[in-house]
Amino acid sequence: MLTGIGVTIGQLFCASALAIVIALIFGLMRLSSNKIILSVATIYIEFFRGTSLLIQLYWIYYVLPLLINLNLDAFNAGFIALGLNFGAYGAEIVRGSIQAVPRAQWEAGRALNMSPYLQMRRIIIPQTFSHLLPPASNLLVELLKATALVSLISVTDLMFMSKVFNQTYWMSLQVFGTALIIYYILARFFLTPFLRWLEVLAARKMGKTLG
Amino acid sequence: MAWRWDFAFEILPQLLWGAVYTLMAAGIGYLLAVFIGLIFMMGQRTPSYVLNRITREVVEFFRSTPLLVQLFFVFYVAPQFGIKFSAWNAAMLTMGLHYGTYLSEVYRGAIEAVPKQQWEACKALNLSIFRTYGRIILPQALPVALPGMGNYLVGIIKDTPMLATIGVVELMQSANTVGSLTYRFLEPYTMVGVIFLIISLPTAFGLRKLESMVSRRQGISKQ
Amino acid sequence: MNDIENTEEKPIVKFEEVTKRYGDLIVLDKLNLEIKKNEMVSIIGPSGSGKTTVLRMLMTLETIDEGVIYIDGKPLTHMRSKGNLIPADEKYISSLRSDIGMVFQQFNLFPHMTVLQNCIEAPINVLGLRSDEAEARAIDLLGMVGMLDKKDEHPSRLSGGQQQRVAIARALAMRPKVMLLDEVTSALDPEVIGEVLSVIRKLNSEHNLTMLMVTHQMGFAREVSDRVCFFYEGKIAEQGTPNQIFETPKNERTKQFLSAVLNAN
Numbered sequence: 001m002l003t004g005i006g007v008t009i010g011q012l013f014c015a016s017a018l019a020i021v022i023a024l025i026f027g028l029m030r031l032s033s034n035k036i037i038l039s040v041a042t043i044y045i046e047f048f049r050g051t052s053l054l055i056q057l058y059w060i061y062y063v064l065p066l067l068i069n070l071n072l073d074a075f076n077a078g079f080i081a082l083g084l085n086f087g088a089y090g091a092e093i094v095r096g097s098i099q100a101v102p103r104a105q106w107e108a109g110r111a112l113n114m115s116p117y118l119q120m121r122r123i124i125i126p127q128t129f130s131h132l133l134p135p136a137s138n139l140l141v142e143l144l145k146a147t148a149l150v151s152l153i154s155v156t157d158l159m160f161m162s163k164v165f166n167q168t169y170w171m172s173l174q175v176f177g178t179a180l181i182i183y184y185i186l187a188r189f190f191l192t193p194f195l196r197w198l199e200v201l202a203a204r205k206m207g208k209t210l211g
Numbered sequence: 212m213a214w215r216w217d218f219a220f221e222i223l224p225q226l227l228w229g230a231v232y233t234l235m236a237a238g239i240g241y242l243l244a245v246f247i248g249l250i251f252m253m254g255q256r257t258p259s260y261v262l263n264r265i266t267r268e269v270v271e272f273f274r275s276t277p278l279l280v281q282l283f284f285v286f287y288v289a290p291q292f293g294i295k296f297s298a299w300n301a302a303m304l305t306m307g308l309h310y311g312t313y314l315s316e317v318y319r320g321a322i323e324a325v326p327k328q329q330w331e332a333c334k335a336l337n338l339s340i341f342r343t344y345g346r347i348i349l350p351q352a353l354p355v356a357l358p359g360m361g362n363y364l365v366g367i368i369k370d371t372p373m374l375a376t377i378g379v380v381e382l383m384q385s386a387n388t389v390g391s392l393t394y395r396f397l398e399p400y401t402m403v404g405v406i407f408l409i410i411s412l413p414t415a416f417g418l419r420k421l422e423s424m425v426s427r428r429q430g431i432s433k434q
Numbered sequence: 435m436n437d438i439e440n441t442e443e444k445p446i447v448k449f450e451e452v453t454k455r456y457g458d459l460i461v462l463d464k465l466n467l468e469i470k471k472n473e474m475v476s477i478i479g480p481s482g483s484g485k486t487t488v489l490r491m492l493m494t495l496e497t498i499d500e501g502v503i504y505i506d507g508k509p510l511t512h513m514r515s516k517g518n519l520i521p522a523d524e525k526y527i528s529s530l531r532s533d534i535g536m537v538f539q540q541f542n543l544f545p546h547m548t549v550l551q552n553c554i555e556a557p558i559n560v561l562g563l564r565s566d567e568a569e570a571r572a573i574d575l576l577g578m579v580g581m582l583d584k585k586d587e588h589p590s591r592l593s594g595g596q597q598q599r600v601a602i603a604r605a606l607a608m609r610p611k612v613m614l615l616d617e618v619t620s621a622l623d624p625e626v627i628g629e630v631l632s633v634i635r636k637l638n639s640e641h642n643l644t645m646l647m648v649t650h651q652m653g654f655a656r657e658v659s660d661r662v663c664f665f666y667e668g669k670i671a672e673q674g675t676p677n678q679i680f681e682t683p684k685n686e687r688t689k690q691f692l693s694a695v696l697n698a699n
Binding site for chain 3: 104107108115126
């Protein structure tokens with residue numbers, strides 16, 4: 001069971017790392033005035049959000065190796081599918097939080113003759129965090145739950161180990177009940193406080209105190 | 212491996228039947244969730260502190276744990292207590308509960324979005340609690356709730372493949388069956404992906420239209 | 435256009451036949467305006483008359499539809515290419531933009547930085563000052579506007595009047611040739627308007643800064659301005675010394691406006 005938890009956490013880490021990178025890249029692309037960049041980003045996001053995660057997972061693990069000569073092992077296929085999918089949702093959050101910064105801040109930067117790059121880096125992005133963290137936290141909890149799906153392509157995570165125990169011992173209540181409780185503890189007592197702490201940090205940077 | 216159109220057409224009917232089951236599962240599960248969500252939301256607004264806390268914890272529990280694990284729990288554990296669920300019923304119940312909690316959060320947010328002054332105006336006019344909710348509060352909460360409700364409708368459709376794991380025959384399961392019989396996975400899985408797109412994109416589009424229609428009918432402008 | 439009074443001095447700001455449209459609406463209509471060095475010009479007029487647009491265009495926050503804007507003899511909105519004027523590119527404009535400073539109605543301080551950081555950010559990253567130089571300059575300016583004791587506070591802790599004074603220091607830190615003030619007291623509570631006005635008064639009397647001020651504070655405009663321009667429907671309806679405009683307005687619209695404003699007080 002413990003190794004299962006380790007694998008689940010490993011999936012969470014790798015997938016969120018990938019998702020963050022993708023969210024940043026595609027989120028910024030969605031703000032581009034270049035039609036091509038904008039379309040590419042929109043298509044990517046709509047595709048991954050519009051189709052089922054499970055199908056993407058199966059596709060990357062079973063079908064992709066057939067099309068191109070890329071043989072992914074289950075663990076890699078798992079977190080890559082999760083990362084690509086959740087990155088798409090993350091991109092919209094990134095875009096939304098940048099757009100939430102008042103236009104006047106851009107103008108103040110411009111009045112001081114700051115280049116767009118400078119404005120983005122020093123003025124805008126630091127101000128996105130308060131709009132970014134709440135939806136991002138929800139997304140991260142969703143990601144934790146989604147890691148259970150990789151058990152279906154035989155990644156030996158918590159869910160997979162639970163099924164194995166169930167088939168060996170048939171103590172379904174204890175096995176799945178424990179699994180549920182572990183997920184719950186991970187989400188409520190590890191993830192959520194960590195994310196709340198990030199929110200407090202971000203607010204402090206803005207000189208505010210959170211209630 | 213090359214794509215074979217003849218094979219694709221051959222398995223299309225089977226997949227389409229699976230799609231029908233998917234839509235049925237999603238539809239029934241969603242309707243259940245809509246009602247269960249209302250119950251969960253009400254449970255958190257009762258004057259009784261105990262009831263509030265219990266409801267709150269139940270909601271948090273369902274929201275923080277994977278649907279997949281919940282499915283297995285309900286399906287395998289219930290028989291140990293003497294309740295025999297068919298795969299279909301277990302699936303509907305679990306989805307209803309799981310998505311019910313999500314929807315209850317959406318309802319909560321929507322009701323909280325209605326300005327406090329509206330409640331005060333109702334009190335000042337001495338409206339009954341039924342009229343307050345039914346004629347004033349809920350109609351104003353509806354446009355706020357719709358986007359969230361719509362998102363979860365699309366979400367529940369995309370989650371139906373999980374039901375295959377406890378043996379419910381739907382779209383994903385049909386693809387699995389085809390694949391394991393013929394050892395060809397390329398066409399089934401790709402077509403399933405396409406079918407999902409075909410289901411979810413118009414649904415999302417239709418939902419947006421519904422949202423703007425409701426907003427317009429209430430005289431709220433949408434930018 | 436010839437200045438009879440100051441033939442040796444070139445105007446520091448010149449609007450030449452400047453037109454700005456929003457769709458069908460003409461916001462500025464072939465505007466001709468010159469500002470001399472060290473001059474303090476107030477722009478007054480009803481809403482929608484184009485006053486703020488004049489400032490925003492000079493600060494390059496809006497684009498120009500027709501005409502040319504010159505700053506200190508050089509074209510701002512256009513650049514010279516083989517003897518002709520073509521629309522300027524961003525690189526050219528940013529080489530001149532530091533000469534213009536603006537203070538906004540809503541202050542627009544950066545909320546995630548302290549007062550001091552707000553004032554050193556652009557001098558360091560745009561003008562290339564060393565951080566000790568930028569800090570020294572900022573401390574100097576914050577002292578002048580009376581906000582030195584709050585230099586490590588975040589804007590959210592300050593009142594509107596305090597934030598606006600910091601905004602003035604922030605703009606001055608770039609050592610602009612022209613300062614633009616866009617209704618800088620309109621968003622303030624009455625009791626703090628005075629502290630901002632005294633800073634502006636100080637800038638005008640002690641530092642002789644060239645300033646272009648859009649304002650509704652008629653009394654203040656009258657007290658500190660060298661010249662007052664009355665805008666109406668995108669054109670200068672009348673301009674002159676404060677005495678000329680406030681005591682003996684000639685234009686019908688000017689009279690209407692002034693009587694409406696004075697009656698409201």
